[in-house]
């Protein structure tokens with residue numbers, strides 16, 4: 001969808017631990033796009049409501065967050081990094097990249113992050129059941145959704161290159 005943005009907006013989504021931040025940070029350095037870490041934005045702009053004891057994380061005030069992000073998204077050139085995607089307006093994104101990681105690698109990464117018990121199990125199940133992929137598929141057109149496998153440093157590099165190539169193609173087709 002081209003809404004006369006001079007640069008595309010990209011969504012980098014997937015289960016926690018798949019490598020969204022790592023990819024987004026490197027991509028932002030290479031492209032000079034703005035890296036929008038949604039969890040950080042929510043914190044900075046007081047969009048977190050009371051704490052959910054079961055899931056050990058605060059509730060997100062989605063409407064407030066969307067209002068804050070709307071202005072940022074208008075000009076394009078954003079890399080939005082979040083473990084969810086269905087509450088963003090569809091018109092915001094030109095490309096949706098769903099990052100994937102196998103269970104054993106994800107388990108190791110999340111354990112290293114200090115996740116245990118239900119939180120760890122729920123996140124592994126989220127990846128096994130392809131929850132974020134399904135969420136992306138029910139929220140965006142199939143032609144803008146791409147899955148990227150991200151287990152090794154080599155794949156990390158390949159994924160960055162693939163997204164940069166995608167940006168270059170978008171520019172050729174839309175400017």
Ligand SMILES: Nc1ncnc2c1ncn2[C@@H]1O[C@H](COP(=O)(O)OP(=O)(O)O)[C@@H](O)[C@H]1O
Pocket residue numbers: 014015016017018019020021022023109150151152153154155156
């Ligand atoms: N392709 C990769 N190869 C090896 N380690 C990776 C790769 N991508 C990410 N990691 C590591 O996995 C961990 C989780 O990555 P992170 O970017 O924080 O995930 P997310 O933002 O999806 O929660 C970090 O320690 C990061 O260094």
